Amino acid sequence: MALMARETRVREGAVAHDIDGVEVPAGAHCLAGDAFVMRGVDDLAFAYRPGEGITIEGLPDADPRHVQLWLHGTIYAAVAALNGLFPLHASAVAHEGRVYAFTGPTGAGKSTLVAALAKAGFAQFCDDTLLLELAADGPPTCLPGHKRLKLWPEGAALAGVRTGELVADDYAKHYVDPPAGVIAEPLPLAELIFLETGDGCAFVPISGGERIERLQDDHYTAQLWLAARRAARADRFAELAALASRITMRRFARPFDPARFAEGVAAAADHILGAERR
Amino acid sequence: MSGRLAKDAARFVETRIDDEAVVMNLDSGDFFSLQGTARAVWELLDGTRDRDGVVADLAERYGAPREAIAADVDAFLAELGESGLLVSD
Numbered sequence: 001m002a003l004m005a006r007e008t009r010v011r012e013g014a015v016a017h018d019i020d021g022v023e024v025p026a027g028a029h030c031l032a033g034d035a036f037v038m039r040g041v042d043d044l045a046f047a048y049r050p051g052e053g054i055t056i057e058g059l060p061d062a063d064p065r066h067v068q069l070w071l072h073g074t075i076y077a078a079v080a081a082l083n084g085l086f087p088l089h090a091s092a093v094a095h096e097g098r099v100y101a102f103t104g105p106t107g108a109g110k111s112t113l114v115a116a117l118a119k120a121g122f123a124q125f126c127d128d129t130l131l132l133e134l135a136a137d138g139p140p141t142c143l144p145g146h147k148r149l150k151l152w153p154e155g156a157a158l159a160g161v162r163t164g165e166l167v168a169d170d171y172a173k174h175y176v177d178p179p180a181g182v183i184a185e186p187l188p189l190a191e192l193i194f195l196e197t198g199d200g201c202a203f204v205p206i207s208g209g210e211r212i213e214r215l216q217d218d219h220y221t222a223q224l225w226l227a228a229r230r231a232a233r234a235d236r237f238a239e240l241a242a243l244a245s246r247i248t249m250r251r252f253a254r255p256f257d258p259a260r261f262a263e264g265v266a267a268a269a270d271h272i273l274g275a276e277r278r
Numbered sequence: 279m280s281g282r283l284a285k286d287a288a289r290f291v292e293t294r295i296d297d298e299a300v301v302m303n304l305d306s307g308d309f310f311s312l313q314g315t316a317r318a319v320w321e322l323l324d325g326t327r328d329r330d331g332v333v334a335d336l337a338e339r340y341g342a343p344r345e346a347i348a349a350d351v352d353a354f355l356a357e358l359g360e361s362g363l364l365v366s367d
Contacts, residue, residue: 207295207296208295208296208298208300208313209295209298209300209309209310209311210311211295212293212295212309213309233291233302233304233307234291234302234304237291237293237302237309238291238293241293241295241300244295245293245295
């Protein structure tokens with residue numbers, strides 16, 4: 001946590017248009033070695049290098065809400081990856097000192113489910129990005145969330161939570177204060193749960209090589225991480241395998257139907273509450 | 279592949295997770311998971327046996343006729359050969 005606080009310090013300054021001679025076009029980001037550059041489609045640009053913090057160009061004219069979205073999203077994941085952490089695209093709650101993280105592609109319902117679980121009394125741990133740190137042994141440690149929970153109005157209505165202010169004028173998600181509070185301490189990961197669609201609700205364990213494959217497939221963050229670490233394939237594989245072997249993974253199928261949303265929430269809550277018995 | 283069969287150690291890395299051997303081909307970056315007979319064949323490819331030796335070993339281990347084992351072994355060896363992971367002396 002101290003590491004991320006230190007490394008995400010921000011200062012204004014010029015951001016190079018290239019990284020190691022490779023031009024970074026507007027709307028793209030690039031990692032090379034230990035350097036990261038991202039150029040927005042507007043005049044905003046970000047650069048990061050370990051030990052130097054984050055440099056932002058175009059700050060005076062920028063919408064501060066856009067700046068925060070970038071800082072808390074892609075930039076944060078890049079900083080984490082360049083510092084040896086594993087960013088995953090996941091939202092999570094905590095129960096009895098352990099973290100239950102839900103992952104899936106954009107639109108899979110991670111934040112909405114976590115909001116509904118928060119409404120049911122579970123403390124929120126993170127939204128959208130989960131940072132893992134490989135521990136000496138046992139499950140990886142989850143670093144507490146840095147982002148506020150964001151939901152589309154439909155998601156908030158489904159979850160039964162009250163919406164706060166709009167995230168940005170051109171991004172119609174709203175901030176939500178989780179009803180059961182937010183955890184601010186690092187905690188071990190209990191389970192990584194992959195959200196899927198099914199006719200009914202079922203939790204199915206994921207085993208063997210699929211555990212490695214699932215981590216490899218983690219959407220935008222895996223690519224970021226791969227580029228960030230520039231690890232040789234063998235190193236990357238060894239690290240993924242080490243992480244995968246210490247994470248309990250399940251797929252959670254539930255109906256992707258607003259009318260049956262409550263079934264999924266109840267199944268998830270039961271699963272978490274029953275984890276001790278398993 | 280008529281000689282003694284081995285894996286080309288420079289071209290892959292492997293790990294064990296649950297009861298599977300997971301192998302990454304370093305040339306392609308692809309990885310695959312081996313269970314059951316395929317995993318047993320993979321482990322027998324240590325440069326001390328030829329194809330018939332692998333079949334004989336598995337037939338004994340599983341108490342199955344050699345002909346029944348041979349088809350699976352040949353198919354798996356062909357796949358490994360195509361991926362460049364198999365070497366023979």
